[in-house]
Amino acid sequence: MRVLFVSHAEKTHFFHMVPMAWSLRTAGHEVRVATQPEMAPAVVETGLVAVPLGADHQWKQVMEKKNDDTWAARVVKAVTSSAELGHDDLFQFFDETTRDYFRTVNNDEFLDGLVGYAREWQPDLIIWEQFSWAGAVAARVTGAAHARMLWGADVVTRSWKDFRTQLGARPADQRTDPLQDWLTGALERHGATFDETVVTGQWTIDPNPPSHRIDNGLPVVGVRYTPYNGPAELPEWLATPPSKPRVALTAGLSVRGYFGFDMLSIGSLHAFADLDIELIATLLPSPGESPDSAPANATVVDFVPMQGLMPTCSAVIHIGGAGVQSTAAYYGVPQLILPGFWDTVVRADLVVESGAGLAVPGHEITAERVRGDLARLLEEPSFREGAAALREDVLSAPSPNEVVPVLEDLTAAHRTGV
Numbered sequence: 162m163r164v165l166f167v168s169h170a171e172k173t174h175f176f177h178m179v180p181m182a183w184s185l186r187t188a189g190h191e192v193r194v195a196t197q198p199e200m201a202p203a204v205v206e207t208g209l210v211a212v213p214l215g216a217d218h219q220w221k222q223v224m225e226k227k228n229d230d231t232w233a234a235r236v237v238k239a240v241t242s243s244a245e246l247g248h249d250d251l252f253q254f255f256d257e258t259t260r261d262y263f264r265t266v267n268n269d270e271f272l273d274g275l276v277g278y279a280r281e282w283q284p285d286l287i288i289w290e291q292f293s294w295a296g297a298v299a300a301r302v303t304g305a306a307h308a309r310m311l312w313g314a315d316v317v318t319r320s321w322k323d324f325r326t327q328l329g330a331r332p333a334d335q336r337t338d339p340l341q342d343w344l345t346g347a348l349e350r351h352g353a354t355f356d357e358t359v360v361t362g363q364w365t366i367d368p369n370p371p372s373h374r375i376d377n378g379l380p381v382v383g384v385r386y387t388p389y390n391g392p393a394e395l396p397e398w399l400a401t402p403p404s405k406p407r408v409a410l411t412a413g414l415s416v417r418g419y420f421g422f423d424m425l426s427i428g429s430l431h432a433f434a435d436l437d438i439e440l441i442a443t444l445l446p447s448p449g450e451s452p453d454s455a456p457a458n459a460t461v462v463d464f465v466p467m468q469g470l471m472p473t474c475s476a477v478i479h480i481g482g483a484g485v486q487s488t489a490a491y492y493g494v495p496q497l498i499l500p501g502f503w504d505t506v507v508r509a510d511l512v513v514e515s516g517a518g519l520a521v522p523g524h525e526i527t528a529e530r531v532r533g534d535l536a537r538l539l540e541e542p543s544f545r546e547g548a549a550a551l552r553e554d555v556l557s558a559p560s561p562n563e564v565v566p567v568l569e570d571l572t573a574a575h576r577t578g579v
Contacts, residue, residue, distance in 0.1 A: 162285035162572060163191045165305075166209075167275065167296030169218055169266040170200035172391065173413065173484050174290045177312035177368060179207050180387035181288070184561035185568070195278060195296075197271050206392050214278055215271030223265050232257065233502055241506050243320035248331065251324040256339040264343055267295045276351050279303045286572040288366065291315070294344060297359045302351045306575035308382070308568070309362030313483040314504040314511070315375045318361055322377060363575045366564075370490055370554040373511045382567055385558040388488045393466035399473060403439050406475035406539055409494075410442040411467070413482030425480070425499075426450060430459045432528035433535065441470060476538045478531070481505025486512065493552035495544040497534050499526060515554075516547025 164185050168175040175196070186192040186209070194204045195212040204211035239246065239254035272295040279287065279299040287307040289296025300307030321340060328336045345355040364380040371383060412425045425442075427450045433440055434456035442461045446452060452461035467488045471477065474494050479485040481500035486508055489496050496518030498509040509520035519534045538544045 162569065163282065164193075164286045164288065165212075165279065165282065165284035165296075165299075166192065166194045166288050167293050167299070168194070168196050168200070168290035169271065169293045169295070170197040171266070171290075172200060172203050173482065174292070174312050175200065175203070176389050176391060176484060177386075177487075178288065178290065178310055179209070179389045181310065181366065181384060181561045181564070182207075182209055184565050188562070188565045190565075193282070193284075195275055203391070207389075212278060214274035216268060218266045218268050218271070220262065220265050223261050236503060237501075237506055239320050240316035240504055243316075243323040246323070248324075248327045251320065251327065252337070252339070254320065255324060259339040259343050263292060263294065263340065266292060269347075271295055272298060272347055273350075275299045276302050279305065283578075285576050286568065289362070291317075294359065295347075297362065298344065298347050298351070298353070301348060301356075301359055302353045304577040306572040307358075307362055308364050308366050308571070310366040311368065314369065314373070314507045315365070315367070315377055316504045316507055318377045318379070319375055321360060364571055366568075368487070368558075370515075370551060371558055372515060372551075372554050373508070375507075382564060382571070383558045384564045385560050386487045386491055386555055387561060388468040388471075388491055390466045390468055390484060390488070393469060395469040396462075396465065399465070399469055403473060405437055405439050407439045407441060407473050408433070408535065408539075409465075409467075409470050409474045409477040409479075410440060410444070411477070411479050411482075411485055412444065413480060413485055427452065427455050427461055429528070430455050430461075432532045434458060436532070436536065436539075438475075438539070441465065441474075476535060476544075478535065481509055483508070487555075490517065490548075490551050491555050493545075493548045495538045495548045497521070497531070497538055499523070499531070512551075515551050516543060517551040518544060518548070 166178055166182050182192050193210045193212050195214055197217045198213040199217040201211040201213040275295045276299045280303055284305050287296045287300040287305045288310050291309050291311050297307055344359050348355055361379055364382055366382050366384055367374050368384050368386040426447045427444055430442055440459040442459055443465055444461055455461050471488050471492045471494055476495045477489050478497045481498050496512055498520040500506045500509040501523045512518045513520050521530055
């Protein structure tokens with residue numbers, strides 16, 4: 162069958178899809194990846210076929226103009242506590258986020274180009290990254306089966322369902338849903354109509370550990386997370402086992418990709434200067450900083466592939482990026498998470514509940530607190546035990562290869578063709 166993966170230009174989101182795409186490819190299916198031009202080279206580097214469409218999104222420019230910490234706080238509140246919020250708060254979240262984020266990364270040029278390409282190529286199945294609703298629109302227009310693939314916690318769906326419940330209790334003329342309204346307009350432009358699967362997918366492919374999945378009452382195909390962090394060349398020093406506990410510290414790649422800096426500074430490494438550890442920090446120097454300013458027990462490098470570094474580590478410190486968190490869970494590494502945006506708070510709480518790590522909310526971060534929590538991770542056996550149990554949970558899910566027959570059956574059941 163023909164399978165079209167769809168992701169807007171965000172590499173860290175797309176990377177979660179690569180093992181599933183290759184499993185379908187090696188099973189004999191024809192696989193292509195539709196994206197915006199900026200990300201086409203990253204797709205090609207995976208060995209998959211890239212289909213660049215439309216124009217690059219302007220999310221970076223939108224964020225630069227917003228520069229609004231209150232919006233970030235509203236997002237965290239909406240995705241962590243939607244059941245406790247009233248209509249007005251949830252409406253504001255979906256109105257603002259649909260306008261500034263969802264519609265921006267699914268710009269009309271990309272969405273319309275994707276529909277045109279899907280009409281021409283006629284995929285049997287479209288698998289779309291969880292915020293790349295252009296894929297759902299293209300599937301609805303062409304009759305392809307379609308599945309949403311997660312990279313993080315399914316919190317937006319949970320918030321949307323809570324919002325829809327509240328809308329149902331309002332007078333008919335006050336039931337405005339910004340997300341549905343946008344998608345309805347896009348569908349009508351191409352001669353199709355809205356149904357809820359355009360938001361949620363006909364089914365969801367979820368690579369989260371089974372115990373960390375959010376139950377939104379939707380059909381879910383669980384799949385084992387398989388680390389892929391992009392093209393990788395392992396440094397020679399990784400072949401030598403560390404002589405003392407090795408700790409990775411990373412701010413991930415997304416913020417760096419947008420703004421050219423990391424959310425953690427080299428100066429912050431001095432909080433760990435007196436610990437008997439080997440600290441590997443993947444950081445870009447902030448203005449005025451130099452890798453030489455790091456403490457003696459720290460090595461600052463631009464990039465190390467996490468699937469190479471993580472198996473050698475006794476702990477990892479990060480800001481809650483889904484790729485780092487999932488890779489640490491896969492390798493059974495205790496985590497110290499400093500969450501602050503989107504679903505990072507939710508996923509950090511799940512790690513803490515599983516006994517696999519600790520989390521420090523942004524308003525509680527101090528050098529002393531973070532240093533003390535890292536010392537606990539290294540000294541208390543319960544965290545290693547919790548991380549080992551989380552690894553077993555990850556490995557209990559079927560591999561991408563094992564999921565392929567399930568996707569074949571679901572595609573046959575859902576594809577209608579137009």
